[in-house]
Each structure stands twice: as structure tokens, then as C-alpha cells.
Amino acid sequence: MSAAETTLAGDALPEDDDEALPADHDAYWDELTDDTLAHLRRIRADARAQQRRDTAFAVYVTVLMVGTYGGFYTIQVIQDGTFHAQVARPDIPWQAALPYAATAVCVLALLAVLRTARWRGPVLLDALTVDWLLPLPVRWDRLLRPKFRAAVAKGAVGGVLLGAFGGLSLCLAGLGPFPVDLLAGALAGGAFGVLTVSASAFVAVRGGRGSAWWTLLLSALAVLFVLQAVLAWYGHRSGPLENVALWSGPWGWAAHTLVLATGGNAVVSGVGWLLAAVLLVGSAVGCALWAGRQAPLISGEFLRERARTADGIAAAVGTADLRRLRLAARAGAGDTHVDRARWSPRPPRRRSLLIPWRDAVALTAAPAQAGWGLAWWTAAFAASSTAVAADTTAARLCALAATLVFGYLAAGRWVEPAWTEADDLRRSRLLPYPYPSLMLRHALLPTAALAGTAAVGCGVLALLGLPVMPGVAVLVSAPALVGAALVSANRGSMPQALFIGTDTMMGNTAPVQVLLWYVRAPLVICTALAPAVYYLSGGTAHPTALVVSAALVAAATAGALSWTCGRARRLYAQ
Structure with missing residues (x-):
């Protein structure tokens, strides 16, 4: 420590280099910290005041929008739920699937917070503070x-709000009275919110090391619970399995409260619920106390990297560049560093298999992409399977929308090598294929993987005696969804003219233009697929419906691949 290092309040470190520095617990360091933080508060007073004004304005706009567009509806729902309380019915599908569905939602929430902590952490400092302090x-x-205490408070408030919304949704589905559902959801959400934010400190302290293991574990648990929820929806309930799910961890303890509030599960009793509540609250409090002590151990390198990542994400959000946003988040989480795979497929002997082999090598080197693709594909399979048991057209349409959205997200993960190819066109010039043909060859491996996985799922449904047509609907939609993902991969940079828009009586059209520019490929292809998937997932076996569905799927696939060639040719010519 040199004599040039002085505090902003005028205090200097010992001037003689041979003189020993004060001990770590000396009051000198406390005074130095007080003076430095006081000066930081003074020079940033205006910025903090502006930040508080911006936050207050955002809260005001949110409350105004929610109160204007949803206030009367919310009041009516509260009145109906309060004065006409719903009676729980254990025989309805929602009641049977609730234990697994609630547990899966909690697991996914924990996974999302922990993955966010890899590039943001529970404590995020701005670049100026990091560089100066x-x-x-x-x-x-x-x-x-x-x-960190502020982050825990935000997690608790966010958990309460999301949990209350979940309780309100249960009431609207006919699963219990409104006050009980609302209170149960708020309590479980608040405690689980504190737990997830506190657990994210563990990721920050370790600098994201070992994240692949807990990501794989939590993802596997979420997929398992979703599959069990689908089976329970069709009447294949198992008391021991529900008991295992509800006691498998904090996610199950939080689901206990909602399951008890609906009154439709014999596994959850008053004593069991009390024990689960004690475990959930105790683990949340213990995790928060531990994380509060560990927060100062977060390394300066981690804080610097996260500050730079946050600036990159803010810049990507400001320019509405979703690809740059994703790359910045992955870089902050350390996902861009790809190690050599422990296992990789052998080089092919046929020239036609060169691109699928390159894609397979890339996906084995970054298995998270394929893993998330399979997770989204499983979710699409589950959503399609619920359409058969849906008793209303609205429920079937919701299942249809979920199937197509999840399927497109799965295809987008599997075509990640094509995204990498489109990000840097110089890579394609080393290959013996024209760029449009190269993009079509990138569709071979994702289509084969998704179709093969769907075929295995259809076999499982057949063995369990469940309807197979919903699985067939997912299987036949794979090529078109992969084509839509390839179109998105080659869309290029967004035209800046879209930010200008046109002023109308409903406001400026710029946000709508930007949104449509990003979703135009999945929107068009999924709209073309929708009738076929709707009829097939509903179990329709009429010959005319099958022929029409096959024609629609073939047309959507051909259109998606033709669109891919056109976009690739246009992107390469820029």
C-alpha cells in the first residue's frame, strides 16, 4: 500500500513503507470506509434522486395501466370468489395434476433465479461504483x-405477488375459495421468494462454478414433475408418488400450502402442512442469514464481470436486439466458453452428413442447448396431450398455443449451430456449400432429433394406454418448427426505421412493428400449423381431417424451408 492511496476525506495511509498497516479489525478501516461511502453518497445524490423518481414513475404507470384495464375485472372476480366460494372437486383433472404442477412451477422458478444469478447475482453494482470503489x-x-437485504426484500414482495396471482388462478379454476387460495399462495410465494434469492448468493459466491450440475438436476426434476402432472391429468394418480414430490425439497414444501388450500389431496394433512410450512420458513430464514454473512465474500472479479454484463444487456435492450441480449447474458454466465466435449461423434464418411456431424459436435460441446431443447419439446408434448382431456374450446386453444410456442422454443435451441453460422458469415465460406443450402442442411439434425424424441413419446403413450394422436401432432410439426427457427436465425439486423413508427389514435406503431419483426416467422408458420395440430391433438381420426391436416403440415414445412432459403440468400448478399 503506497502513500499515494488516500481517502477522499483527506485521511492517508501510513506514509512510511516500512511501517506496518493497521490490523484488519482496527478502527482505522471503519473510519476509512465511512468517509469513502459518505463521499460516494454525496457525489451520487442527484443520480439516486433521479433513480427514485424513475422508479416512482414506473410504479405509477404500472398501477394506472393495471387499474384501468383490469381494475373492474379484478373487483368482479374478488366479489365472485368471496361471496360465491368454489367447492373443491377431487375428480377434476386440475385437482389431480395440482401437486405435480405446483411443484414443477416452484422448481422452474428456482432454476430461473439461480441461472439469472450467474450473470447478475443477488447483488449488482453499476460500472462506476465497481471501477471507483x-x-x-x-x-x-x-x-x-x-x-443484499434489498434484494431479499424484493424477492419476498415479488414472491407474494406471484403467489397471490397463482392462488387467484386456482380459485378461478374452481379449486377452493378465494380468500384461502389467495392467502395460501401469498404465504408460500413470499417464503419461497426469500429462499430463491438467498440461494442465488451461493451461486455468486462460487462465481458460477458447478452450475451445470444443479442446472441438470433441477431441469430433470421439472421435466419429471411435468410428466407426472400429465399422467395425473389422465387419471393415473399415485399417492406415494405425490408424497415423494411434495416432500422432495423446498419446492414441494411450498406446494403443500396450495394443495391443502384446495382440499383435494389426501396426502396433505393439517400436521403435514404445518411441518412443511415450518421447513419452508426455517430454510428460507436460515438461507437468508447464511447468505447475508457470505455476501461480502463475493469476489471483485465477479462483481466487475457482472457490471459489464449488465451494461451490455442494457444496451441490447435499448436497441431491441434480442440476439445480442442473449449472447451478453450467456457471456456473463460463462456459457460462451466451450470446452472440448468428452465424447463426440466420429467424422462421417459421406459428404452429405458433414453438416449434421458439425452440429452434433457443437451440441455435445454445449449440452445445455440440447438439454433445454428436449425440455421445451417435452413441455410441448405434455401441452398437446392435455388437449384431449380439455372440456372446452378455450382450453383446447390454450393447449394448442402452448404446444406451438414450446415446440418453436425447442427447435430454436436445437438450431443454435445455425445461429452461430449466421452471426459470422465468414465461417460458411470455408465449406463446400452455398449458404442457402448450408442452412437447409442445418435442419437435418434438429428435425431428426425432435421427430425421434416425439416418436419415443408416442410409444410411451401407447404403452400406457393413452391417446397417441396428440403425440403424432407434435411429431409431424417438427420440420415446420425447425424451418421457422432457421428463418429467425437468418433474419439479420433489425431495420432502424421500425423504431420510428406511425402515430395513430391508439398510439405509435413502433412497438408493434418491432414485435412483429421478431415473431413474424413463428407467427406465420405456427398459424399455418395450428389447424392441423388442433385436429390431431384432439384425437380426430376422420380420413378427411387427416388428409387436410397432412396437406397443411406439408404446406407449412415447404413454406418454412423456402422462406429459409430466401432469408439466407438475402442475408448473405448484405
Whole structure:
């Protein structure tokens, strides 16, 4: 420590290099930290005031929009739920699937928060604070602990709001009275919100190391619970399995409260619910206390990298560049560093298999892409399977929309090598294929993988005696969905003219134009697929309906691949 390192309040470190520095617990460091943080508050007072005004304005606009467009509806729902309380019916599909569905939602929420912590963490400092404050010899706990407490408070409030919304949804589905569902959802959501934010501190302290293992574990649990929910929807309930799911971890303890509120599960009793509530609250409090002590141990390198990542994400959001946003988040999480795969397929002997082999090597080197693709594809399969048991047209349409959206997300993960190819066109010039033909060859492996997985799912449905046509609907839609993902991969940079828009009586059209530019490929292809998937997932076996559905699927696939060639040719010519 040199004599040039002084505090902004005028105090200097010992001038003699041979003189020993004060001990770590000396009051000198506390005074130095107080002076430094006080100066930081003074020079940033205007910026903090502006930030508070921006936050207040955002809250005001949100409350105004929600109150204007949803206020009367919410009041009516509350009145109906309060004065006409619903009676739980254990025989309806929603009641049977609730234990697994609620557990799966909690697992996915924990997974989302932990993955976000890899590039953001529970404590995020801006670049100016990181560059100026971290090099100074101050106590970091005085800066990091208040921010961590604020993050825990935000997690609790967000959990309460989301849990209350979940309880309201259960009431609207006929699963219990409104006050009980609302209170149960708010309590479970608040405690689980504190737990997830506190657990994210563990990821930040470790710098994201070992994240692949818990990501794989939580993803596998979520897929397992979703499959069990689908089986329960069709009447294949198992008391022991529900008991295992509800006691498998904090996600099950949080689901206990909602299941008890609906009154439709014999596994959850009053004593069991009380024990689960004690475990959930105790684990949340214990995790928060532990994380509060560990927060100062977050490394300065981690804070610097996350500050740069946050700036990159803010820039991508400001320009509405979703691809850049995703790449910035992956870079902050360390996903862009690809190690050599422990296993990779052998090089092919046929020239036609060169591109599928390259795609397979890329996906084995980054298995998270294929894993998430399979997870989304499983969700699409489950959503399509629920359409048979849907008793209303609205429910079938919701299942149809979920099937197509999840299927497109799965295809988007599997065509990640094509995204990489489109990001840097120089890579394609080393290959013996024209760029449009190269893009079509990128569709071979994703289509084969998704269709093969769907075929296995159809076999499982047949063995269980469940309807197979919903699985067939997902299987035949795979080529068209892959084509839509390839069109999106080759869309290029968004024209800046879309940000200008046109002023109308309903406002400026710029947001709608930007949104349509991003979703035009999946919107068009999924709309073309929708009638076929709707009829097939509903179990329709009429010959005319099958012929029409096959024609629609073939037309959507041909259109998607032709569109891919056109977009690839246009992108390469830019």
C-alpha cells in the first residue's frame, strides 16, 4: 500500500513503507470506509434522486395501466370468489395434476433465479461504483450487505405477488375459495421468494462454478414433475408418488400450502402442512442469514464481470436486439466458453452428413442447448396431450398455443449451430456449400432429433394406454418448427426505421412493428400449423381431417424451408 492511496476525506495511509498497516479489525478501516461511502453518497445524490423518481414513475404507470384495464375485472372476480366460494372437486383433472404442477412451477422458478444469478447475482453494482470503489481499501460488507437485504426484500414482495396471482388462478379454476387460495399462495410465494434469492448468493459466491450440475438436476426434476402432472391429468394418480414430490425439497414444501388450500389431496394433512410450512420458513430464514454473512465474500472479479454484463444487456435492450441480449447474458454466465466435449461423434464418411456431424459436435460441446431443447419439446408434448382431456374450446386453444410456442422454443435451441453460422458469415465460406443450402442442411439434425424424441413419446403413450394422436401432432410439426427457427436465425439486423413508427389514435406503431419483426416467422408458420395440430391433438381420426391436416403440415414445412432459403440468400448478399 503506497502513500499515494488516500481517502477522499483527506485521511492517508501510513506514509512510511516500512511501517506496518493497521490490523484488519482496527478502527482505522471503519473510519476509512465511512468517509469513502459518505463521499460516494454525496457525489451520487442527484443520480439516486433521479433513480427514485424513475422508479416512482414506473410504479405509477404500472398501477394506472393495471387499474384501468383490469381494475373492474379484478373487483368482479374478488366479489365472485368471496361471496360465491368454489367447492373443491377431487375428480377434476386440475385437482389431480395440482401437486405435480405446483411443484414443477416452484422448481422452474428456482432454476430461473439461480441461472439469472450467474450473470447478475443477488447483488449488482453499476460500472462506476465497481471501477471507483472496489480498488479502494474499504470494507465491502458495508456496501454489499444492504444491497443484499434489498434484494431479499424484493424477492419476498415479488414472491407474494406471484403467489397471490397463482392462488387467484386456482380459485378461478374452481379449486377452493378465494380468500384461502389467495392467502395460501401469498404465504408460500413470499417464503419461497426469500429462499430463491438467498440461494442465488451461493451461486455468486462460487462465481458460477458447478452450475451445470444443479442446472441438470433441477431441469430433470421439472421435466419429471411435468410428466407426472400429465399422467395425473389422465387419471393415473399415485399417492406415494405425490408424497415423494411434495416432500422432495423446498419446492414441494411450498406446494403443500396450495394443495391443502384446495382440499383435494389426501396426502396433505393439517400436521403435514404445518411441518412443511415450518421447513419452508426455517430454510428460507436460515438461507437468508447464511447468505447475508457470505455476501461480502463475493469476489471483485465477479462483481466487475457482472457490471459489464449488465451494461451490455442494457444496451441490447435499448436497441431491441434480442440476439445480442442473449449472447451478453450467456457471456456473463460463462456459457460462451466451450470446452472440448468428452465424447463426440466420429467424422462421417459421406459428404452429405458433414453438416449434421458439425452440429452434433457443437451440441455435445454445449449440452445445455440440447438439454433445454428436449425440455421445451417435452413441455410441448405434455401441452398437446392435455388437449384431449380439455372440456372446452378455450382450453383446447390454450393447449394448442402452448404446444406451438414450446415446440418453436425447442427447435430454436436445437438450431443454435445455425445461429452461430449466421452471426459470422465468414465461417460458411470455408465449406463446400452455398449458404442457402448450408442452412437447409442445418435442419437435418434438429428435425431428426425432435421427430425421434416425439416418436419415443408416442410409444410411451401407447404403452400406457393413452391417446397417441396428440403425440403424432407434435411429431409431424417438427420440420415446420425447425424451418421457422432457421428463418429467425437468418433474419439479420433489425431495420432502424421500425423504431420510428406511425402515430395513430391508439398510439405509435413502433412497438408493434418491432414485435412483429421478431415473431413474424413463428407467427406465420405456427398459424399455418395450428389447424392441423388442433385436429390431431384432439384425437380426430376422420380420413378427411387427416388428409387436410397432412396437406397443411406439408404446406407449412415447404413454406418454412423456402422462406429459409430466401432469408439466407438475402442475408448473405448484405
